[in-house]
Amino acid sequence: TFSGGTFLVFAAMFGLGFMGETRRLDYLYDTSWFPLLVVEEIGIGVYCLSLLFFVAMIFLSIRDRKKHPAAPDAWGTSRTLEWMTRTPVPFYNFAVTPHVNARDELAWRRQNGVADIAPDHYEAVHMPNNSLLPFMMGVMSFLFGFGMVWRIWWMAALGIVxxxxxxxxxxxxxxxxxxxxxxxxxxxxxxxxxxxxxxxTPAPAILDEVKVH
Structure with missing residues (x-):
């Protein structure tokens, strides 16, 4: 619905532009534009419907998060390390530093039957403390960029300083x-x-030669 609505809206806009319609009108003085304007309005309706579906998806995901927990690899065909962490990703990322055997590590593990085996031990992880400084840097950088774009020089100066x-x-x-x-x-x-x-667990040496294509 999102893609369809977007296509209808912007395809109609392009067509109307080629036909001479300006960006801002207070009345419709060329009736030949009417069919494409109707298409554009239909596209806007479809687009808004897609937003409702999106909101419903968020609501259902939150409501049923315990009933239907997400697996790390939702499709079961992913190949690389980022799909090995659980969902949502824990703040420490990996419980144990991954032992990499191949370029497509998850595919390699799945192929060799070691994708879902628990580690025999865990190790302590050093973590940084939370800090507001990075967030504040982001806010100030935004103010700098906004001020530069709109030529609000005091805001840009404040942001960069x-x-x-x-x-x-x-x-x-x-x-x-x-x-x-x-x-x-x-x-x-x-x-x-x-x-x-x-x-x-480090894989047997004989498996180190396995190549995943």
Whole structure:
């Protein structure tokens, strides 16, 4: 519906432009434009319908998130490392640093029957502490860009000066972060669905020569 509505709207717009319709009108003085204007209105309706479907999808996903948990690989055919993390991706990303055997690691594991085997142990992970500085840098960078585009010079100057100042402050940060213990990781991984557990046991040497095409 989204693609169809978008096509109808913009195809009609292009046609009307070639026929001489301007961007802004207070009345319709050429009746030959009417058919394409109707097509454009239909396209807008289809487009709005697609937005309703999108909102409904979000609502159902939130409502039924426990009833229908998402697997890491929704299609069962993905090939690379990013599809090995569970959904939603935990804040520590991988429970254990992946042992990579091939370029298409997930496909390699699936081919060799080691895609869903749990690791025999977990290790502590060093994590950075949360900080507002990156978010503030993003806001100030946005103000700089907005000010430059619209020639609001005081806003652009404020944005770039504060951004540079925040970068300097962040560079002097001596925050040691914290350590997420192996026990905590194991407990959080234990609450995940079985399909979200990845195997980090080094594969037999004979399998290292397997190539995934």
């Amino acid at each position: 504060v951004t540079i100042a925040l970068v300097i402050v962040h560079s002097f940060s001596n925050d040691p972060g914290y350590v997420l213990s192996a026990e905590d990781i194991e407990r959080m991984e234990g609450r995940a669905t079985p399909l979200s557990i990845v195997d980090e």
